Amino acid sequence: MDGQRLSREGLSRRSFLAGDISEGSQRGASLSSALVTPPFAAYVLGRLGFGPRRGTAFSVQQFNALGATDDARLTAFVDQQxxxxxxxxxxxxxxxxxxxxxxxxxxxxxxxxxxxxxxxxxxxxxxxxxxxxxxxxxxxxxxxxxxxxxxxxxxxxxxxxxxxxxxxxxxxxxxxxxxxxxxxxxxxxxxxxGNFRTMLQKTFEAPAMLYFLDNYINRAPSFNENYAREIIELHTLGSINYLGPDLQQNQVPLIPAGQPGAGWPVGYVDADVYELARSFTGWTFYRGGGSNPNTGLPYLVADQHDIGQKTVLGEFAAANTPYASEHQRFLDRLAYHPGTARHIALKLAKRFLGDDPPESVVAAAALEFWNNRNAPDQIKKTLRVVLLHDGGPGSFRDLGNFGNKxxxxxxxxxxxxxxxxxxxxxxxxxxxxxxxxxxxxxxxxxxxxxxxxxxxxxxxxxxxxxxxxxxxxxxxxxxxxxxLGTDQTPLAPVLTLTLGEFSTAPADHTPNNLANFWLARAFDWAPNGTTGWRGTELHYQVASFMCRNTDTVTYFGADVGIGNGPAGNTAGIGTDSGPNYWYSRLRGMVDCVLFSPQFMVR
Known part of the structure; x- marks a missing residue:
């Protein structure tokens, strides 16, 4: 873009962040169609955390030091994390x-x-x-x-x-x-x-959950189904295993022999929800009132508990079964059902792979979850399969996933x-x-x-x-x-980082240089080891933003040092006075980088 000038109505920060090229651009394309595929390290760090950060374990440099190949580095990084x-x-x-x-x-x-x-x-x-x-x-x-x-x-x-x-x-x-x-x-x-069944038990005993889903008012002889429905539909089997409102429990097909959970119902029906809600009647927590202590600890109000026989997902509890045993048996059935394994595996895969993850990865992770249902590190083992299973296209190591989230x-x-x-x-x-x-x-x-x-x-x-x-x-x-503070220290050291990269000499602070530095800084990588981000649509737009001056009709060339241009301010990039407001424009340019389409996808 050397020598080009933008019109007075050129690129604004708002139009940039909308993903549009300004009228002054001769390229006339959407930034969203110009994504640059990152190196494997940056892709991984963006998926398995909150993006690269220089000088930490979450830097591209540190990731690349973990092995000789991408597969080796990914395995080492996942095991470390x-x-x-x-x-x-x-x-x-x-x-x-x-x-x-x-x-x-x-x-x-x-x-x-x-x-x-x-x-x-x-x-x-x-x-x-x-x-x-x-x-x-x-x-x-x-x-x-x-x-x-x-x-x-x-x-x-x-x-x-x-x-x-x-x-x-x-x-x-x-x-x-x-x-x-x-x-x-x-x-x-x-x-x-850790172990999913253990975590499920902890949620079952927490006043935050018992109140949020109304189990504190779930009392016999009627019942409140809110918690029972959500613990099945959201926390364990998931709606993917709901068989609809028309089937009765005795009409549900059973899991075939030789498969995980053989002999259990393949999914749940509304009657399972109602039976579980009956089991949960009277389960509440101490919150004072009358002679009750005010401790927040869970307990059963015996005269509010339905003592009749119940069946949940094929698990039968006879009448007068002690409530603690009844609860544990039903929660076991929910946590250990293979439908729960698939539900959790699918959600983990969607979180880390994409909205439509490969079936091979989901199936492998579900089997790992079920096989380790009693293991203290069940979830760790399951997530490791989600991240390291080589399921071909769409699996985690497929760089083609970039941009799908x-x-x-x-x-x-x-x-x-x-x-x-x-x-x-x-x-x-x-x-x-x-x-x-x-x-x-x-x-x-x-x-x-x-x-x-x-x-x-x-x-x-x-x-x-x-x-x-x-x-x-x-x-x-x-x-x-x-x-902040009496010395007015910036929360984000934009100027300090900029001056640390170059110098205080205005001639070094060209729009091209500033754009190149901040793109490399934000992403912790560059497409070209020599020229950095130059030549990409994103670099063009970021540098164009820095060239534009809303208060004059004169615009800087991309390689003109700020402070040396025809409308320049010789004090350089750290000044924030008219007509150029360089420091504000520098921060605005960084904004453009941080909310560019390239930065907003994973």
Whole structure:
């Protein structure tokens, strides 16, 4: 584009982010049709975490050092990520994250369930006292950003998000908010790579789940089916194994001999839901009232429990079966049914491979899940198969998958801020953090803020609407423009990184150079080892943005040093005064990189 000039109505940041070429462009194509296939390392890091970050275990350089071939590197990386460092309590730990979460504004993350209940449920809204009921959820939703920004265990953070959505509860719900630290730490994260049956049991005992799905009001002689239906339809067998409203239990075909679960019903019908709901009658949690303690612990109200005989998916419980035995047998049947194995395998494959994953991968992962149903690392083994099974086209190692998934708003914001090396510990009771969260919530993807029991959608089409990404972009744009403290230190060191790459000499800061540097910085790779991103449509557009000056009719050539051009400001790229506003334009150019179609896909 050397020597070309853009019209006064040339490329704006808004039109760029919409994926359109400006009227002044002589190329006239959509950026979305000009994606550049990344190297295997960058593709993997974008799928199994929140994108590359230079100088960390999630950098292209570190990934490429793991072996001599892509297959060897992928295997080593997956095994590394599936074996994160654990603390004495069996929780995943990372020193960088731990240091940030030790900030004085985090006061609930280390509290036990009992302490959370006492401090934030029993005493969290007392008259004349600070209102603390929602402190736990507010701290967890901020901690999830901190972990995504800085943890070396990116795959684990992706998996924790997967299970939070699989066993979704609304974080600000009545009994979820004050106990959410325990839900996140002890139910989800503690079991994310462990045994599915164990995690299912933990959800079954949590007041957040029992309240969210109305089991606390499930009482005989009638019953409330909400929890029973969702535990079958969402948490275990899934709707893919629902046989419709017309069949009775004795009409359901059985799994043939020689197959996993032989002799069990092949799927479920409405009667299985009703029978399970009867089994769950009376199962609630202590929340005070009368002579009852106020502890949040689960228990059975005996005179509200249906003691009649029941059958769920072929598992029979005679009348007067002790409730604990009855519950365990039915939960066992749900967790160990091969339909559950397939449901979980399919969801994992859709999360990490694409919306239409290969059947060979799903089948292999489902078998691994079922074969290891009693193993303490069942989920870890299953996910390893999902990621390493060579199922041909569409399997994880197929680079042709690139672009078949878009980043959800959370992933888009996190990956963007990682790329610019943001130094920002988002926390409770902090004005900048509150400003960040207020902007991000408008994207519709605030953590733990999905009110339906099915969790945030994980299919690409849902997130393709413009509103979600507009507010994600505005969140990043706000961070790039934000300065904090008495010294007004930028949250995102855009200028520092730029000057560190080149020098303070204005002649080095050409639109071509700046575009090339920031594209390579954001993606942690370049198409050409010598020329970088030059010659690509994306480089052309990013450099064009930097050439354009909205206040004059004179535009810079792509290789003219900023400060040396005919309408230049000799103070250079760090100045932000008229007519050029170079520092603002630099940040705007970085915005364009971070929300380009190339950056927004995985």
């Amino acid at each position: 599936l074996s994160p460092t654990l603390d004495s309590g069996g929780h995943v730990t990372d020193p960088d994250v731990a240091a940030r979460l030790a900030h004085e504004n985090f006061v609930t993350l280390d509290k036990s369930f009992d302490q959370l209940w006492l401090d934030h449920e029993v005493n969290g809204s007392l008259s004349g006292q600070p209102y603390t009921r929602d402190w736990p959820i507010r701290e967890v939703e901020r901690a999830v950003f901190v972990r995504a920004f800085y943890s070396r265990w990116g795959l684990f953070e992706q998996l924790a998000d997967f299970w939070h959505n699989h066993f979704n509860v609304y974080g600000y719900d009545r009994y979820a908010a004050p106990t959410f630290v325990s839900w996140d730490r002890d139910v989800i994260r503690k079991n994310a790579l 878009t980043k959800k708003p959370f992933e888009a914001v996190v990956s963007a801020l990682r790329a610019v090396n943001v130094d920002f510990t988002i926390r409770r009771n902090d004005s900048a953090s509150d400003g960040f969260m207020d902007r991000f919530r408008r994207s519709g993807h605030r953590p733990f803020d999905w009110r339906a029991p099915d969790g945030f959608p994980d299919h690409t089409s849902y997130w393709m609407g413009g509103g979600a990404y507009v507010h994600a972009w505005r969140t990043v744009d706000w961070v790039l423009d934000q300065n």
